[in-house]
Amino acid sequence: AQKVTQAQTEISVVEKEDVTLDCVYETRDTTYYLFWYKQPPSGELVFLIRRNSFDEQNEISGRYSWNFQKSTSSFNFTITASQVVDSAVYFCALNTGGFKTIFGAGTRLFVKA
Amino acid sequence: GAGVSQSPSNKVTEKGKDVELRCDPISGHTALYWYRQSLGQGLEFLIYFQGNSAPDKSGLPSDRFSAERTGGSVSTLTIQRTQQEDSAVYLCASTVGNGRTDTQYFGPGTRLTVL
Numbered sequence: 001a002q003k004v005t006q007a008q009t010e011i012s013v014v015e016k017e018d019v020t021l022d023c024v025y026e027t028r029d030t031t032y033y034l035f036w037y038k039q040p041p042s043g044e045l046v047f048l049i050r051r052n053s054f055d056e057q058n059e060i061s062g063r064y065s066w067n068f069q070k071s072t073s074s075f076n077f078t079i080t081a082s083q084v085v086d087s088a089v090y091f092c093a094l095n096t097g098g099f100k101t102i103f104g105a106g107t108r109l110f111v112k113a
Numbered sequence: 114g115a116g117v118s119q120s121p122s123n124k125v126t127e128k129g130k131d132v133e134l135r136c137d138p139i140s141g142h143t144a145l146y147w148y149r150q151s152l153g154q155g156l157e158f159l160i161y162f163q164g165n166s167a168p169d170k171s172g173l174p175s176d177r178f179s180a181e182r183t184g185g186s187v188s189t190l191t192i193q194r195t196q197q198e199d200s201a202v203y204l205c206a207s208t209v210g211n212g213r214t215d216t217q218y219f220g221p222g223t224r225l226t227v228l
Contacts, residue, residue, distance in 0.1 A: 035216070037219075042221065043202065043221050043222045043224075044219055044220065044221045044222070045204070045206075045217075045219035046219075047216045047217070047218070050216055091155065091156065099144070099163065099169065100158055100161070100172075101158075101217065103148075103155045104155055105154060105155040106154075
């Protein structure tokens with residue numbers, strides 16, 4: 001079975017704090033893709049990153065960084081020096097090569113000024 | 114713009130009425146998805162279209178739900194005899210390729226409220 005778990009339902013931080021959003025996935029496939037999407041209050045999901053299962057190299061993009069660890073089946077997302085504009089719901093997703101992408105329930109991040 | 118568009122943005126209907134939700138994917142994208150997002154929930158897959166292939170309808174929750182994609186472009190999701198539990202945001206997404214591992218580009222969604 002394939003599953004994505006985002007255990008944190010809501011996180012609240014103060015601006016400039018670092019915050020990590022957890023994502024744990026389950027799959028028996030050896031080839032798979034992991035995604036993070038951001039859903040701001042406007043509602044439209046925005047793609048952030050895609051990683052394949054053969055590339056465990058961590059990635060940094062500005063204030064965003066992702067830590068992919070196959071040993072723990074985790075693909076965590078860290079925002080450094082958070083800003084109010086980071087307030088959104090963040091979804092982690094898994095695709096194992098079929099057409100269905102499995103989404104986690106999402107983590108709602110509140111960044112207070 | 115060049116993104117995925119959906120209409121209407123908001124729809125309020127009475128229980129028992131039929132509704133049609135429209136999705137215009139990005140031009141040239143061959144795969145199209147419909148998802149449902151209930152309040153505070155993740156995305157629930159509904160249906161997938163890929164080119165001229167038969168759609169995969171395995172995610173449709175009941176036979177009151179149907180969808181079609183005309184000319185490989187615009188898609189319409191129809192909900193017949195709406196129920197209050199159908200209230201949700203309906204999201205459409207498209208991908209360049211067959212959608213399997215492609216990045217999905219989402220529309221802004223249609224918020225459906227069934228009174």
